[in-house]
Amino acid sequence: MKVIDSRFVQSAYKFTDLSNSEFPEIAFIGRSNVGKSSLINTLLQRKNLAQISKKPGKTRTINIFEVLCKLNDHKEKINFADLPGYGYAKISEKTQQAWKSLIDDYILKRKNLCGVILIVDLRHNADKKDIEAKEWITSHRKEILLVPTKADKLSKSQAAIKIRMLKDQFLLLPNQEIIGFSSKSKQGKDQILEWISQITSLIKNGDDTC
Numbered sequence: 001m002k003v004i005d006s007r008f009v010q011s012a013y014k015f016t017d018l019s020n021s022e023f024p025e026i027a028f029i030g031r032s033n034v035g036k037s038s039l040i041n042t043l044l045q046r047k048n049l050a051q052i053s054k055k056p057g058k059t060r061t062i063n064i065f066e067v068l069c070k071l072n073d074h075k076e077k078i079n080f081a082d083l084p085g086y087g088y089a090k091i092s093e094k095t096q097q098a099w100k101s102l103i104d105d106y107i108l109k110r111k112n113l114c115g116v117i118l119i120v121d122l123r124h125n126a127d128k129k130d131i132e133a134k135e136w137i138t139s140h141r142k143e144i145l146l147v148p149t150k151a152d153k154l155s156k157s158q159a160a161i162k163i164r165m166l167k168d169q170f171l172l173l174p175n176q177e178i179i180g181f182s183s184k185s186k187q188g189k190d191q192i193l194e195w196i197s198q199i200t201s202l203i204k205n206g207d208d209t210c
Helices: 036-044 093-109 128-139 156-169 189-203
Strands: 002-012 025-030 062-071 074-082 113-121 143-149
Touching: 002 036, 002 074, 025 036, 025 093, 025 128, 025 189, 036 062, 036 074, 036 113, 036 143, 036 189, 062 189, 074 189, 093 113, 093 128, 113 128, 113 189, 128 143, 143 156, 143 189
Parallel strands: 025 074, 025 113, 113 143
Antiparallel strands: 002 062, 062 074
């Protein structure tokens, strides 16, 4: 899969504000400040299409990006959905609940959602909220890819050990992948794009949903 171009489409505070789309969609989810925007920008070969903030919890909307890419010698369009980060303690309980409801509605009702990339920090053990997110996604039969970011912060041997640990902690099945990523070195970029290519191809045979 080769990304040709990309553009911002819309932001939505409520699921009902999202426009319907005919393009297969990949969602990105993770704790606040885990490197979600950096991952999206790296995949799209853009510097700041997805806004990067040093203040965790800033993203409070679902942000949709339309991606023109080359798949199997054909030009196709897919969507990336940047979901609000979770787990940031310095926001009100009311705001946290609103974010949770927004994400819940999206996972449950978004018909063109093909798969979800769950982003964690490779330097840390799995968090309870990360594991709950993984279980929620898989309970609704959505394809999932676990992407531990900041892989350049560890040696190759340390990173390999941490990836094995995360695989055990998340109880990943053999068909559920994990790909270490670094926005600095671009490690994992091609493998993640290949996973996206495989997942989005599920909708190419005239199906209404993934």
